[in-house]
Amino acid sequence: MxxxxxxxxxxxxxxxxxxxxxxxxxxxxxxxxxxxxxxxxxxxxxxxxxxxxxxxxxxxxxxxxxxxxxxRLDTAPQEEKLSMLDIYSQYVDFKKHLVKPSSVHNFTTTLNKLKEMPDSVIKSPSNIRSWLVEHNTQEQARRVMQRLTTAYDWAIEQGITEEPNPFKKFKKIKKVSDPSPDPFTRNERDLIIETFEKINPHFANFVKFLFFTGCRPSEACGLRWENVDMTNGKLRFCEAVVMGKHQQGTKTLPSREFPINNQLREILESEAKKAENVFLSERGKPIDLHNFSQRKWKPLLNNLPIRYRGLYHCRHTFITLCLDSGISIRVLAKWVGNSPEIILRHYAGLSKTEVPEL
Known part of the structure; x- marks a missing residue:
């Protein structure tokens, strides 16, 4: 046309x-x-x-x-009003080809929440908000409401539904502040590594790599040998494995370099080059973080005299220990792919630096 x-x-x-x-x-x-x-x-x-x-x-x-x-035509039959489930389903179909797999997962999670709602709830925006607050944490409800508001704006823009956006009349749910990072101590880190070496040596290098680079676990899963330059002593984080699929770029940057010190060189040289990926599962496939966390990490830590923390806390541990060692915030931010402001806001207060005697 x-x-x-x-x-x-x-x-x-x-x-x-x-x-x-x-x-x-x-x-x-x-x-x-x-x-x-x-x-x-x-x-x-x-x-x-x-x-x-x-x-x-x-x-x-x-x-x-x-x-x-x-x-308006008085004799014309009225179109059936679309429910929020119909609108959001179309929004997800539109977005899933434009965003990363991790974002698709978030959109799908919200879609599933809408499908759980009774018919009496899904027909009313105010009932949707009340149901979300009642059946979810404050932060979960806030994020879902944010996505629904954006989806409705998109639907108006596409002519799928008419103005005004009913979700904009509600008071915004207050954002919950992120909890402070909870790093392992140096002794706890060493005990975890030692236990992996004894009980599950196949994954020992993977765990050591997380503790000694502070990279995001998905970045370690996505690291390929082609991005490891032993000659010049550096590696490049430029992709991640999310929901079982490789995706280009890191969470915050297209790529970043990380220096290979002797500790890291020893880890990489002892890892056999059996496939494109550096770290593999016992079956020779890229590591599935969910399976690893539930079947390897969690059972092992539950048997140690250590308060349980998730795999991501390896990153918190590296950042905190680097600050304790006097690494500048600017350099550290470059290594881990955060801004100096984020390092200051979330980690600087955890440093064990003592007040000098002047």
Whole structure:
């Protein structure tokens, strides 16, 4: 279908029904659709064209009804109003080809929450908000409401539903501050490494690598030999394994370099080059973090005299110990792919630096 000239009304087919796409210039640059509530048939196309003629004439003679009530057809059947589940499903289909797998997972999680809601809840935005607050943590509810608001804005932009966005009238759920990092002590770190070497030596190098680089676990899983330069003493983090799939780039940067010291060189030289990835599962596949955490990491730590913390705390441990050792925040931020501000905000207070005697 040929694109309508700028400033003119065009007739469109949307899900088998006719609607008019009104000029943005008439509505301060915003997209505006007007549903006729008629199936797309040759006869109804004539009605649509007549409606276009009426609207155009009214606009020219400065009598256009911007509420659009004047142009509604009394005899036209009303389109069934889409539920938030319908809208969000279309939004997910649109976004899943544009974002990283980890983001797709978050969108899918929200979609599943909508599917869990009773029919009486899903039909009312206020009931949706109440249900989310009642059945989720404050932070989970906040994030879902944020995604629903964005999805509804998108639906308005696409002409899938009409303004206003009902989710914008609610008071925003307050963001919960991130808890302070909870690193392992140096002795706890060494005990974990020693136990892996004794009980599960296959994964010992993987665990040591996490503790001695402070990289995100997904980045360690995604590290390939082609990005390890032993000659020049550096490696490059430029991809990650998320939800079992390789994705380009790290969480915050396309790539970053990390220096290979003697400790790290020993780890890498002792790891056999059996595939593209440096660290592999016992079956020779890229490590699945969920399986590793549940089947290897958690059982091992539960049998040690150490308060349990997740795998990501290896990163917290590295950053904190580096600060204790006097590494500058600027250099450390570059190594781990954070900003100096994040390091200061979350980690500086955990350093065990003592007040000097002056």
């Amino acid at each position: 040929a694109r309508a000239k700028k400033g003119t009304i065009s007739v469109e087919n949307f899900r088998g029904m006719l609607r008019l796409y009104l000029p943005r210039t008439w509505f301060n640059g915003k997209k505006k659709y007007f549903s006729l509530g008629l199936p797309d048939t040759p006869e109804n196309r004539k009605i649509a064209e007549a409606k276009v003629g009426l609207m155009t004439a009214d606009y020219i003679y400065e009598r256009f009804d911007f509420t659009l009530e004047k142009y």
